[in-house]
Amino acid sequence: MKRAVGLIAGLAAAGAAHAAEDPAFGGVQDLSQAMARGTASSESLTKAYLARIAALDRKGPRLNSVIAVNPHALADARKLDAERKAGKLRGPLHGLPILLKDNIESADGTATTAGSLALKDNITNRDAPLVKRLTDAGAVILGKANLSEWANYRSSRSISGWSAMGGLVRNPYALDRSACGSSAGSGAAVAAGLAVAAIGTETDGSITCPAAMNGIVGLKPTVGLVSRTYIVPISESQDTAGPMTRSVADAAAVLTAMAGSDPADPATAAADQHRTDYLKALDPAALKGARIGVMRATAGHSPRTDAVFEEALTVLKAAGAVLVEVTAPDGKALGDLEDLVLRVEFKAGVNAYLAATSPTQVKTRSLADLIAFNASESRETALFGQETFLEAQASPGLDDPAYLKARADARRLAGPEGIDKLLRDAKVEALVAQSGGPSSVVDRVNGGKWLGSPSSLPAVAGYPHLTVPMGYVEGLPVGLSFIGTAWSEARLLSLGYAFEQVTKVRRAPTFPASVNGSAAFDH
Numbered sequence: 001m002k003r004a005v006g007l008i009a010g011l012a013a014a015g016a017a018h019a020a021e022d023p024a025f026g027g028v029q030d031l032s033q034a035m036a037r038g039t040a041s042s043e044s045l046t047k048a049y050l051a052r053i054a055a056l057d058r059k060g061p062r063l064n065s066v067i068a069v070n071p072h073a074l075a076d077a078r079k080l081d082a083e084r085k086a087g088k089l090r091g092p093l094h095g096l097p098i099l100l101k102d103n104i105e106s107a108d109g110t111a112t113t114a115g116s117l118a119l120k121d122n123i124t125n126r127d128a129p130l131v132k133r134l135t136d137a138g139a140v141i142l143g144k145a146n147l148s149e150w151a152n153y154r155s156s157r158s159i160s161g162w163s164a165m166g167g168l169v170r171n172p173y174a175l176d177r178s179a180c181g182s183s184a185g186s187g188a189a190v191a192a193g194l195a196v197a198a199i200g201t202e203t204d205g206s207i208t209c210p211a212a213m214n215g216i217v218g219l220k221p222t223v224g225l226v227s228r229t230y231i232v233p234i235s236e237s238q239d240t241a242g243p244m245t246r247s248v249a250d251a252a253a254v255l256t257a258m259a260g261s262d263p264a265d266p267a268t269a270a271a272d273q274h275r276t277d278y279l280k281a282l283d284p285a286a287l288k289g290a291r292i293g294v295m296r297a298t299a300g301h302s303p304r305t306d307a308v309f310e311e312a313l314t315v316l317k318a319a320g321a322v323l324v325e326v327t328a329p330d331g332k333a334l335g336d337l338e339d340l341v342l343r344v345e346f347k348a349g350v351n352a353y354l355a356a357t358s359p360t361q362v363k364t365r366s367l368a369d370l371i372a373f374n375a376s377e378s379r380e381t382a383l384f385g386q387e388t389f390l391e392a393q394a395s396p397g398l399d400d401p402a403y404l405k406a407r408a409d410a411r412r413l414a415g416p417e418g419i420d421k422l423l424r425d426a427k428v429e430a431l432v433a434q435s436g437g438p439s440s441v442v443d444r445v446n447g448g449k450w451l452g453s454p455s456s457l458p459a460v461a462g463y464p465h466l467t468v469p470m471g472y473v474e475g476l477p478v479g480l481s482f483i484g485t486a487w488s489e490a491r492l493l494s495l496g497y498a499f500e501q502v503t504k505v506r507r508a509p510t511f512p513a514s515v516n517g518s519a520a521f522d523h
Contacts, residue, residue: 024052024193025508028092028250031196035084035095042077042084042095045196046140049097050074052194053143061175061511063192065185066099067115067166069143070108073097077140092253092279094138099198101186102144102165103151103232104241106131114232115149115163117380118373121361128230129262130199130241137257142195146185151206153182153234153346154374155384159444160184161210164380168442171214172509173476176516177439180209186244187214191509197245197254203234203342205455207242208467212435212479215469215506217251218244219493220455222486223462225271226255227262233349235342236267237407238459246506248468248497252278255489274487284501286494288320293428295483297328298452302437305478308471309434312480312499316432319502324426328433329418331456337410338460343388343395344403367393383444415461420485430488430495435467435479441516454481464489468496469506474515477506 026034034040050069057063070076080095100106103114107127113119127135135141146166152158161169161184169184171177172192179188183200187210190198200207202220211218219242226241233239243254259275261268294313299306317323347367354365364370371389374380396403422431433454458465463486470480480499482492500506 022193022508024048025246026196027247028096028196028253031096032092032094042080042140043074045095046073046077046097046142049142049195052192056192056511057189057194061170061172063170063172063188064167065146065169065179065188065192065194067102067113067144067146067185068110070106070110070141072108073140073142080138080140090136090138091257093134093257095140096138096196097140097142098134098254099142099145099186099189099195100131101147101183101198101200103147103201104128104131104199105230106141106144108141110144112144112232113165114151115147115165116370117164117377118364118370119362120165121359122357124230124358126230126358129227129264130258133258133260134199134254139257145183145189145198148181148184148206151182151201151203151232151234153203153342153388154386155388157384157387159383159442162383171439172511173215174439174512174515176441176514177476178213178442180213180439182206183210183244187211187216187218190214190216190244190246192511193508197243197250199241199254199258200244201231201239201241202459203238204338204459205453207244208435208455208465208479208481209453211244212467213439213477215477215509216244216246217248217469217496218242218467219251219255219489220458220465221255221259221489222274222464224267224269225259225274225487225489227260227265227268229262229264233346233353235345236349237341237345237411238462248493248500249279249282252282252493252497276490278490278493281490281494282497283494284498286491286498287316289322290320290430290495291322291324291426291428292316292495293324293326293422293426293431295326295328295422295431295433295454297331298434298436298454301452302473304473305434305437308473308478309480312470315499315502319498324428326422326426326428326431328422328454328457329413334410334413334456334460337406337413338456340403340406341410343392344398344400347392347395348398410460411462413460414457415463415486418457419461419463419483423485429484430492431483433481433483435470435481438473438476438478454483458483462486464492466492466496468500471505475512476515
């Protein structure tokens with residue numbers, strides 16, 4: 001096994017030791033045990049994370065990963081400490097501080113802005129159902145994480161991880177590089193030890209890309225496993241929220257708390273039938289005998305990432321997995337269908353959200369209002385425009401025949417004739433792929449270099465997609481994706497957990513200004 005792990009094994013001991021040095025990088029189990037022993041409390045943990053936010057996010061490296069902190073976080077933590085002292089424990093998350101992406105509403109006095117100045121006064125004072133589930137499970141809502149504005153659905157030329165409300169999220173593994181998006185702040189904050197976990201949202205790649213590029217675990221669940229009520233929308237077909245954590249076990253614990261049916265979100269009707277205790281389902285021997293399809297659709301963009309991927313495949317085989325090469329379907333037709341679906345659904349969804357949001361101070365009540373606001377507010381368009389908004393505004397309604405056909409065709413091509421066919425034909429239970437290449441340098445002139453992603457197939461299908469740290473390229477994290485059919489979260493998490501337990505590759509960031517410095521450049 002040692003020879004099979006190769007380069008990845010060389011990183012494992014260093015990564016574990018580095019994380020163990022600082023309790024800010026502790027996981028759900030570690031911190032829960034510390035509180036049980038009395039060596040930590042929810043209040044002390046919340047204070048410690050707030051101090052790290054002040055030192056690392058607002059100052060120091062200035063990650064810009066947190067837009068706002070919950071003014072009641074310490075009071076909430078004290079209440080949970082009192083419950084613990086009285087013998088009431090709500091579960092594994094009891095007393096643990098968690099960040100929310102700033103397109104998810106919470107009843108704590110913070111605005112839900114989607115990164116836009118147009119929503120700076122959007123203080124709804126209502127919890128999204130997923131937030132209520134987390135707080136019922138004992139989580140402390142620490143605050144709101146920065147994001148790509150409008151979840152990266154304003155411009156095809158956007159700078160990932162930038163919002164007018166929060167500025168540019170910086171990658172803690174190299175401050176001049178992208179944290180990806182749209183859940184950029186959630187990814188960077190968790191990587192930097194600013195919270196135990198964060199909640200991101202994904203329409204296509206917005207959890208898995210920032211998770212991979214910030215060296216953490218990210219899970220995009222099956223659409224319908226987690227409620228979308230009171231989340232600023234893009235697509236009714238593809239939107240979902242999911243956990244972003246430093247370990248697979250932590251992702252499983254958070255998902256267990258947040259999953260479930262919501263009468264206000266019809267897509268979640270079957271969630272209670274499918275949800276389980278994902279933490280208890282983890283199996284370190286899950287890879288033994290597992291048949292896994294190897295999908296190389298993202299290979300060839302970064303040779304050094306390809307090399308790390310080959311090492312990861314060797315690890316999977318050494319752990320007992322049977323690997324079968326599969327060929328992903330051509331994504332061009334699927335991408336065209338997805339574009340049409342998203343334009344139509346965004347227009348309908350954002351119009352409905354803005355019309356119904358409660359604060360009277362919010363003056364933008366439609367997509368047309370947003371377009372006018374951005375045109376008049378120079379801070380919104382200083383770096384890129386809003387051509388995606390304009391295209392969505394010109395789109396037809398939800399009853400348009402072309403849209404309805406595109407939606408049905410896209411879901412069929414990605415699901416039954418895409419992922420399901422690949423699994424069935426190869427007789428495999430999951431697919432693996434590179435989650436993408438290492439992060440590119442942020443370039444406001446030319447944009448960042450795109451190194452591919454396997455996210456579109458599971459995003460359009462509405463199927464789960466898990467990314468787990470795979471290794472590093474010049475100190476920059478790269479991830480390994482596990483993709484499966486609908487409702488297969490428990491199995492994907494177990495497979496990812498088994499890989500993680502063998503490799504233990506994740507290491508904490510050191511916030512270098514850049515990784516470009518090299519003696520080779522001096523010759």
